[in-house]
Amino acid sequence: MTVRVGILGATGAVGQRFIQLLDGHPTFEIGALTASKASAGKTYKEAAKWRVSTPIPEDVAEIVVGRTDPADVPDDIDLLFSSLPSGVAAEVEPQFLEEGFVISSNSSNDRMAEDVPLTIPEINGDHLGLIEVQRDNRGWDGALIKNPNCSTITMVPTLAALDEFGLDRVHVTTLQAVSGAGYSGVTSMEIIDNAIPHIGGEEPKMETESRKLLGSFDGAELSMHGAEVNASCNRIPTLDGHLESVFVDLADDVTPEDARNAMENYPGIDLPSAPEQLIHVFGEDQPDRPQPRLDRDRENGMQISAGGITETPQGLKYNCLAHNTVRGAAGASVLNGELLVEEGWI
Amino acid sequence: MTVRVGILGATGAVGQRFIQLLDGHPTFEIGALTASKASAGKTYKEAAKWRVSTPIPEDVAEIVVGRTDPADVPDDIDLLFSSLPSGVAAEVEPQFLEEGFVISSNSSNDRMAEDVPLTIPEINGDHLGLIEVQRDNRGWDGALIKNPNCSTITMVPTLAALDEFGLDRVHVTTLQAVSGAGYSGVTSMEIIDNAIPHIGGEEPKMETESRKLLGSFDGAELSMHGAEVNASCNRIPTLDGHLESVFVDLADDVTPEDARNAMENYPGIDLPSAPEQLIHVFGEDQPDRPQPRLDRDRENGMQISAGGITETPQGLKYNCLAHNTVRGAAGASVLNGELLVEEGWI
Amino acid sequence: MTVRVGILGATGAVGQRFIQLLDGHPTFEIGALTASKASAGKTYKEAAKWRVSTPIPEDVAEIVVGRTDPADVPDDIDLLFSSLPSGVAAEVEPQFLEEGFVISSNSSNDRMAEDVPLTIPEINGDHLGLIEVQRDNRGWDGALIKNPNCSTITMVPTLAALDEFGLDRVHVTTLQAVSGAGYSGVTSMEIIDNAIPHIGGEEPKMETESRKLLGSFDGAELSMHGAEVNASCNRIPTLDGHLESVFVDLADDVTPEDARNAMENYPGIDLPSAPEQLIHVFGEDQPDRPQPRLDRDRENGMQISAGGITETPQGLKYNCLAHNTVRGAAGASVLNGELLVEEGWI
Amino acid sequence: MTVRVGILGATGAVGQRFIQLLDGHPTFEIGALTASKASAGKTYKEAAKWRVSTPIPEDVAEIVVGRTDPADVPDDIDLLFSSLPSGVAAEVEPQFLEEGFVISSNSSNDRMAEDVPLTIPEINGDHLGLIEVQRDNRGWDGALIKNPNCSTITMVPTLAALDEFGLDRVHVTTLQAVSGAGYSGVTSMEIIDNAIPHIGGEEPKMETESRKLLGSFDGAELSMHGAEVNASCNRIPTLDGHLESVFVDLADDVTPEDARNAMENYPGIDLPSAPEQLIHVFGEDQPDRPQPRLDRDRENGMQISAGGITETPQGLKYNCLAHNTVRGAAGASVLNGELLVEEGWI
Known part of the structure; x- marks a missing residue:
């Protein structure tokens, strides 16, 4: 089983960690990368100032970066990882959620919202049940889960x-x-x-x-x-x-x-x-x-x-x-994404 | 008024701070420096690997370093500062105290002894009164006070x-x-x-x-x-x-x-x-x-x-x-020494 | 003798060093500080994020910062120190020079110009003679001298x-x-x-x-x-x-x-x-x-x-x-300023 | 083909790198570890203060460390790696060479000797020919090669x-x-x-x-x-x-x-x-x-x-x-060891 994933804010420090961690992942396959307007239209290799000590995965290097806008993300993407600055995320994540996307987000906005699961899979995976509450409250087809700081x-x-x-x-x-x-x-x-x-x-x-x-x-x-x-x-x-x-x-x-x-x-x-x-x-x-x-x-x-x-x-x-940038950021979101798949939310 | 002081363990890191802090001191004048056997007999300049960013005071540079032994410290020394390793201090400080020397010590031995004042002048200068208890208990002519860690x-x-x-x-x-x-x-x-x-x-x-x-x-x-x-x-x-x-x-x-x-x-x-x-x-x-x-x-x-x-x-x-090496070590001992003078113990 | 000086770009890292070095200077007295528009109108204390380990001199703290524009610098200023980014300096320094100001500049623009003295007072103070050439060439009443990188x-x-x-x-x-x-x-x-x-x-x-x-x-x-x-x-x-x-x-x-x-x-x-x-x-x-x-x-x-x-x-x-920020930047400009005074250019 | 190797000076920083690099090596198998007297008789796990970020290989952890003496190294060891301090190596390496051991050494002694190959396999592997000269000169059955600083x-x-x-x-x-x-x-x-x-x-x-x-x-x-x-x-x-x-x-x-x-x-x-x-x-x-x-x-x-x-x-x-500690030390010696095997000296 392959799950097509996208990364919102793919050129930043946490975005680069996502790409490093997803390289060779057994289930997740990167299908979309977004960044700010200045980067949109470039290949990832051109757009990102790569600072991780392992090289950019070759297939990712050639992906053309889109804007962080639902219109720029293909429909076959099953799961989005988000490492946007929280101010941007607060504005943009709802747009994706309305379009039905499922987001495993590292951004700090909405972490304490009553209907947003804040999860560490080993600790409180059952909180995913809040997604039902969230959908009732917000009328979203998608789902938003957060990992902690x-x-x-x-x-x-x-x-x-x-x-x-x-x-x-x-x-x-x-x-x-x-x-x-x-x-x-x-x-x-x-x-x-x-x-x-x-x-x-x-x-x-x-x-x-x-x-x-x-x-x-x-x-x-x-x-x-x-x-x-x-x-x-x-x-x-x-x-x-x-x-x-x-x-x-x-x-x-x-x-x-x-x-x-x-x-x-x-x-x-x-x-x-x-x-x-x-x-x-x-x-x-x-x-x-x-x-x-x-x-x-x-x-x-x-x-x-x-x-x-x-x-x-x-x-x-x-x-x-x-x-802090693996277990505490990108790795935490990836693990939450794996939990979403395991529990049948994707 | 001039008080002649000596430094036990003068070549170490805290010893060097003592020398830096005492340079130009209004009351204290360095009259004796001691160190380990390997250094004894050399001038301070030769004995110490000086690592403080200000230069060695010229008069101190030429002082001949003695052994850390009461026999090597002249009688006209009114006050000793000690920055010996605590194991050495535990053995040597009593020898000086028996000979009647007053020691303001930064070494950690005896800090918690019931009859040894552990003082920060601004906080608990009145604890100096323990010196009487100490003299009664130990039969010393001298006096030992400590500054904290x-x-x-x-x-x-x-x-x-x-x-x-x-x-x-x-x-x-x-x-x-x-x-x-x-x-x-x-x-x-x-x-x-x-x-x-x-x-x-x-x-x-x-x-x-x-x-x-x-x-x-x-x-x-x-x-x-x-x-x-x-x-x-x-x-x-x-x-x-x-x-x-x-x-x-x-x-x-x-x-x-x-x-x-x-x-x-x-x-x-x-x-x-x-x-x-x-x-x-x-x-x-x-x-x-x-x-x-x-x-x-x-x-x-x-x-x-x-x-x-x-x-x-x-x-x-x-x-x-x-x-930590000024207020927390050498400076703390110097301030305790000033308190001893002020309170008439020297 | 007192020389009134101004600092162009006073809030930056080198600007702060100028202020630190001029504190207590025997000849130079700070009479004007300029910075970008965002800082103009504020007191220096408000405008600068002070990062030097000595405190802001009290009299300087209350000076109101002006824009980096000749109109904002009083006529009684005899000498300007400049630590502007070179791009800004290339545009702004000529405006001040046309108004007759003398500038001792740390900015890298024009250092290699044939008619601009690049000086270290101990090495090539005689190069100040180029100021005559400069005035002939450029028609300036003022004078521009540079210190090296x-x-x-x-x-x-x-x-x-x-x-x-x-x-x-x-x-x-x-x-x-x-x-x-x-x-x-x-x-x-x-x-x-x-x-x-x-x-x-x-x-x-x-x-x-x-x-x-x-x-x-x-x-x-x-x-x-x-x-x-x-x-x-x-x-x-x-x-x-x-x-x-x-x-x-x-x-x-x-x-x-x-x-x-x-x-x-x-x-x-x-x-x-x-x-x-x-x-x-x-x-x-x-x-x-x-x-x-x-x-x-x-x-x-x-x-x-x-x-x-x-x-x-x-x-x-x-x-x-x-x-590098004293002898290599602010201190170098101050020394050049002292040479200008000594040699009678101010 | 398996080559049994020993490490002289196995507990030090370079010694630990040897062990890390040899873990999973296709040809070399660690059969002996030596260190100073204080460590001899302990398991490697006890003797070494392990500071490499990957864990001690389990089989190595239990090897009992011997003294750095030919008597403590079994005869079935085909190749020794040496990362001894140069003073120690100058004294001890000849003892092993007389006993017929082949040593690929990182220690700096004898690097410039006329009959000792100093080699980087990619650069000057042909210098191994000096081993013949060395054996003629010194009467050793073994062989000593060095890698550079x-x-x-x-x-x-x-x-x-x-x-x-x-x-x-x-x-x-x-x-x-x-x-x-x-x-x-x-x-x-x-x-x-x-x-x-x-x-x-x-x-x-x-x-x-x-x-x-x-x-x-x-x-x-x-x-x-x-x-x-x-x-x-x-x-x-x-x-x-x-x-x-x-x-x-x-x-x-x-x-x-x-x-x-x-x-x-x-x-x-x-x-x-x-x-x-x-x-x-x-x-x-x-x-x-x-x-x-x-x-x-x-x-x-x-x-x-x-x-x-x-x-x-x-x-x-x-x-x-x-x-510097891989290509510049332990890795260099291992590569030289591989060259010795490849060229038939072992």
């Missing part, structure tokens, strides 16, 4: 694993890589020999998206998880891989060993881009792991890493890490 | 300022500069394009030293502050300046404005190396400050910076920063 | 010192700091863990400007120096300070000691911003110097450093370094 | 390709990655926001090894190439990949197009680890390539990249790049 997705799998112990409060501080801001988002003069204790809009995203992802869906309505989540976000001079320091208050008494088992045994999912094991946990013999450069590429960048699990007076502290 | 000192002034609001719980995550590990402590292959979520022994130091610094001394005994402090420590690729993300639970309802006022108005101290204002606070118009490279040198590296103060469900979150 | 100025003083030995061929490779491209010129994703072997237009600038600077002026015409100069320019992950590896073919047999003496004794100039000694030379006991971070700030960033002088079959090789 | 091997293939145009003089400046100094060779405090214009002993290596590699072997004696080679070596803050700026004087008139053709068409070799094409050349549409991070991994790190080819008054200038 890169900083959120790094932490939520570990919280999901610990939820059985009575997750109550979370304090998380991030050490985020520059690629999270896009290719030109952070200048070298800002970040060399430096760190920046602020990423616009990031902290509220982590605080609300986490509770939606961990929330429960009763078939009609979604309830947010009751935990209190406090986030502080920082940019540091790493290229890829967000590292996060997490403190959790838990209702139960939990040993680091319990927590480790819960994380390592958290069930994965059988989808082409999913890692064999969702969370890799480093033990106390490797207290200095995970590290961004050494661990971001585990299982093709789709595995979460955790380590340094230690008891605190009211719970635990630990570190976690994920590849 | 660089990561501790970055945060504690802000906690002290907020203590009036009922400080209850603290969650702090550090983003620490490589100089904190000494000149050769972090290799370039470890840290370029990376971060390390572990610094040996650092988290317990922050958790206990903070409570001692904020504790109260009744003239006979020291009580630890009752707050719960949870720390997670990380190394990042910056040269100097520790940045920390802090969450505090407070008993009172406190606005960011209240907190800012409390920090900005926290009383300073009138000592030669003290900053005019202890804590500089960046307002909401500069949410991306403090930053290590831009703010570590405020007031000759002796001022603490804070910013990003924001309400949370149970208190506040904010960031703080200090120069 | 930051990569050129790093090397040329060392070549000038060696010229007495018969300078014949030069091969220079640069390792340039990111600040040379302006605040947003190099993104972090381009340069972390990387180097870029190309800086647009830089190599021809070094090859031609060097020969003009070393050329001779007979009172009427300028002759280029006859040496062959070959340049290869690279960007590396340093913030400030260009390091350059130079090979020179010399007609005479020259020892490293001869070369060192020639460089160290090359005559300086008595101007407020000039370093006491033009070139500091590291000897064979410090073969790993100069280094950008350790040596860029020598003599307030105005001194050139050299080191590693070694014989080669046909001459010598050595390294040299200068602070 | 990492900075040398980056440039020499491009020089070999240009030699047909009358290679006369070379001026090369390197921008070398920190991994070239080993895991702890460059501290973070030395290199962040910095560059170091000196690498001990590196420049003479480049100047002499290049001429030996390009020299000719008449079956009895090796003649050095007559070109003059001048090198200036710098360390910069990149992890892997040496970038070099090269100027060549050529007897013939050569266009960049001629040079590009010569480089791209320079014959490769049919060995398992050899790249399909020895030199990849970037054209004038990509003047900012090669770059270390983007290009060091081409063809598994075994391809040389070149770019920026430009005419100069007496020849050409260009840039070249290679992965």
Whole structure:
């Protein structure tokens, strides 16, 4: 079975990651690429300033880029991936949805909308049921699903694993890589020999998206998880891989060993881009792991890493890490697309 | 008035900072430098691989380095600064104390001893009274005082300022500069394009030293502050300046404005190396400050910076920063030395 | 004596350096600041995103920024410094010159024009005589002088010192700091863990400007120096300070000691911003110097450093370094301005 | 056919690369690992602090490490790879050679010995004939061949390709990655926001090894190439990949197009680890390539990249790049080992 896919915003940093990840994909075949007017009409090779270290797949290089407009996307496209800037996405995604397209989107608009599934397949695939609500509400033939922000997705799998112990409060501080801001988002003069204790809009995203992802869906309505989540976000001079320091208050008494088992045994999912094991946990013999450069590429960048699990007076502290432009962006959307296919929405 | 001072461990990274900070000091005059056997007998210029960006003061360059042994330090030295490795200090400092020397030490040994003052002059200068207890206990003619760890000192002034609001719980995550590990402590292959979520022994130091610094001394005994402090420590690729993300639970309802006022108005101290204002606070118009490279040198590296103060469900979150080898090491010891003089202990 | 000066393009990276360097200047007093339309009418504090680590001088902070137009610059301004983008400067500088303003410009346009002095005061101050030629040619009441490109100025003083030995061929490779491209010129994703072997237009600038600077002026015409100069320019992950590896073919047999003496004794100039000694030379006991971070700030960033002088079959090789936004940009223009005053052109 | 190989100095940075590169090798099978006394007797997993981003191959992890002594290496080992420190290698390699072992060594000792082949298989495989001379001279049953220094091997293939145009003089400046100094060779405090214009002993290596590699072997004696080679070596803050700026004087008139053709068409070799094409050349549409991070991994790190080819008054200038610990160290030794097998020396 082959699913024809398109990429909205194909020339940007996340767009390039989509193309890299879809190269050789068992199910998805790229059939359309869109970008801004300036790029439309050019071949992808001409339009994109390719910055990924693997070469442009040859067949993709020659695809002629269209405008980001439903009129420019052929009808045989079954699934769209979107990595548009959120302002553009807020305007354009509805146009595609009205035309009946299904979109797995990485853009941040509408993530917190009550009728839009925000999903990590291993965590809350059942939230896809919201698509019915969405279609009722909006009158769309298509469907819109979102993946969370890169900083959120790094932490939520570990919280999901610990939820059985009575997750109550979370304090998380991030050490985020520059690629999270896009290719030109952070200048070298800002970040060399430096760190920046602020990423616009990031902290509220982590605080609300986490509770939606961990929330429960009763078939009609979604309830947010009751935990209190406090986030502080920082940019540091790493290229890829967000590292996060997490403190959790838990209702139960939990040993680091319990927590480790819960994380390592958290069930994965059988989808082409999913890692064999969702969370890799480093033990106390490797207290200095995970590290961004050494661990971001585990299982093709789709595995979460955790380590340094230690008891605190009211719970635990630990570190976690994920590849922010793979597991945290393009890879997350691709995995959501695979879930849509698996669950019969496409 | 001139006080003759000596530096134990004068050739190391912190030792070099001592020499830089004491150059032109109004009261302190360097009269003795010690180092390991390999260096003893050489001029300081020959013995030290000087790595500070300002040149070696000319008079210091020609001082002949002695062994770190009381026999090699002249009697006219009134005050010793120590930046020895803690293992060495634990063995050697008592030898000097028995001979009657007064030591302002940056080494981590004995910081948590019940009869050793751990002081930041602006915060808990009254703890110097412990010297009497110490002399009674140990039979020393000299006196030993310690300054806290660089990561501790970055945060504690802000906690002290907020203590009036009922400080209850603290969650702090550090983003620490490589100089904190000494000149050769972090290799370039470890840290370029990376971060390390572990610094040996650092988290317990922050958790206990903070409570001692904020504790109260009744003239006979020291009580630890009752707050719960949870720390997670990380190394990042910056040269100097520790940045920390802090969450505090407070008993009172406190606005960011209240907190800012409390920090900005926290009383300073009138000592030669003290900053005019202890804590500089960046307002909401500069949410991306403090930053290590831009703010570590405020007031000759002796001022603490804070910013990003924001309400949370149970208190506040904010960031703080200090120069780790100035305010957090050599400068802290020098300031403690100035306090000893001011208070008549020398 | 006080000279009222204005800065064209005052909000950019070099503009900010001008303001920092002019703070406390014995002769120059800032009387006008210009920027693009978007900034005009605002106070400097509002208009500039200040990124220098020292604070904005208080009196400058409140100056209202004008447009970069002669109509917006008061008549009592005696001297203008220009750090406009070269395209803008090519259009706007002539307008100011026609109005009679004297400009010491860092912009690259017109540097190689036959009637425009390109000067380093210590090297070729006599080229100022070209101003007469310029006035005859162009009918300007004002005067335009230029300082060279930051990569050129790093090397040329060392070549000038060696010229007495018969300078014949030069091969220079640069390792340039990111600040040379302006605040947003190099993104972090381009340069972390990387180097870029190309800086647009830089190599021809070094090859031609060097020969003009070393050329001779007979009172009427300028002759280029006859040496062959070959340049290869690279960007590396340093913030400030260009390091350059130079090979020179010399007609005479020259020892490293001869070369060192020639460089160290090359005559300086008595101007407020000039370093006491033009070139500091590291000897064979410090073969790993100069280094950008350790040596860029020598003599307030105005001194050139050299080191590693070694014989080669046909001459010598050595390294040299200068602070690219001080000696290589704003400081170079200020020094040229001081020369204009000294020589009576203002 | 399977060849049993051993690695001398298996726990170091290059040793780890050997193990990574030999994992899945079609011919070579690891049968022995040696290290210092402190590691002997431990499994490799215990002895090595593994820092490569791919995991330790499972079968290698359990090999018990021996001392670096012929007595600890089984007789069935056909080929040894050596990445010992040169001082150690100078003492130990002869002991193995006397016992009849064949060594493909990356250590710098004996590279310039008249009877030791210094080879890059694509360039001068015929120099293996020196083994006969070596055996005559030294009375060894074994054989010792060396690969050049990492900075040398980056440039020499491009020089070999240009030699047909009358290679006369070379001026090369390197921008070398920190991994070239080993895991702890460059501290973070030395290199962040910095560059170091000196690498001990590196420049003479480049100047002499290049001429030996390009020299000719008449079956009895090796003649050095007559070109003059001048090198200036710098360390910069990149992890892997040496970038070099090269100027060549050529007897013939050569266009960049001629040079590009010569480089791209320079014959490769049919060995398992050899790249399909020895030199990849970037054209004038990509003047900012090669770059270390983007290009060091081409063809598994075994391809040389070149770019920026430009005419100069007496020849050409260009840039070249290679992965210093793959093509420049472990990969070079493995390829030499493959050549030894292919040519029947094993």
